[in-house]
Amino acid sequence: RKEVEQDPGPFNVPEGATVAFNCTYSNSASQSFFWYRQDCRKEPKLLMSVYSSGNEDGRFTAQLNRASQYISLLIRDSKLSDSATYLCVVNHPLLDGTSYGKLTFGQGTILTVHP
Amino acid sequence: NAGVTQTPKFRILKIGQSMTLQCAQDMNHNYMYWYRQDPGMGLKLIYYSVGAGITDKGEVPNGYNVSRSTTEDFPLRLELPAPSQTSVYFCASSYALGYNEQFFGPGTRLTVL
Numbered sequence: 001r002k003e004v005e006q007d008p009g010p011f012n013v014p015e016g017a018t019v020a021f022n023c024t025y026s027n028s029a030s031q032s033f034f035w036y037r038q039d040c041r042k043e044p045k046l047l048m049s050v051y052s053s054g055n056e057d058g059r060f061t062a063q064l065n066r067a068s069q070y071i072s073l074l075i076r077d078s079k080l081s082d083s084a085t086y087l088c089v090v091n092h093p094l095l096d097g098t099s100y101g102k103l104t105f106g107q108g109t110i111l112t113v114h115p
Numbered sequence: 116n117a118g119v120t121q122t123p124k125f126r127i128l129k130i131g132q133s134m135t136l137q138c139a140q141d142m143n144h145n146y147m148y149w150y151r152q153d154p155g156m157g158l159k160l161i162y163y164s165v166g167a168g169i170t171d172k173g174e175v176p177n178g179y180n181v182s183r184s185t186t187e188d189f190p191l192r193l194e195l196p197a198p199s200q201t202s203v204y205f206c207a208s209s210y211a212l213g214y215n216e217q218f219f220g221p222g223t224r225l226t227v228l
Binding site: 004034042043044045046049087102103104105106107108 | 150155156157158159160163173174205216217219220221222
């Protein structure tokens with residue numbers, strides 16, 4: 001099982017649609033969770049962190065379910081500018097268990113919003 | 116602040132033609148990272164550093180070397196490039212290890228023929 005696995009996508013949605021991305025992670029000891037956005041041929045940039053209680057930033061809502069080891073991202077009222085690849089990112093312990101040192105990136109889900 | 120800068124932006128190498136990818140950050144971050152991203156794949160950690168003089172292997176370190184002589188710079192060296200190392204390379208830095216946002220450079224697109 002992959003350490004971080006995302007919906008394969010791609011998602012093609014019209015402007016104004018609501019779209020949801022899912023992500024699962026394999027290590028129950030993982031501590032921190034993030035969604036990054038990557039535009040075509042650009043570097044990843046942090047979209048939002050994901051907190052246990054769930055969090056919202058404008059049209060974006062992130063949820064975490066530790067019991068199911070599942071993270072989600074909901075985008076409401078999609079805009080053309082939301083077209084990008086969305087990367088699910090998990091911080092997990094190093095193999096020797098000594099520290100929470102590294103981020104593991106999912107393969108990304110491509111979103112295209114069309115007029 | 117320039118953030119994280121990388122040079123070159125693009126490079127084509129012949130097999131065995133060594134080169135160094137440069138990375139610098141001006142945010143005074145102790146933690147720096149090198150990733151590679153293959154088409155349709157997530158980022159894979161190559162090496163990381165927790166401060167000047169301290170480096171450690173990531174998930175895919177074979178074929179690469181790093182050094183960290185200053186807080187600002189974290190170069191990645193390919194001694195004997197192979198076609199399997201054709202990829203996009205991203206350097207990143209962060210204030211803390213793992214919990215905080217990582218800031219990425221614009222990437223270097225490397226082709227090994």
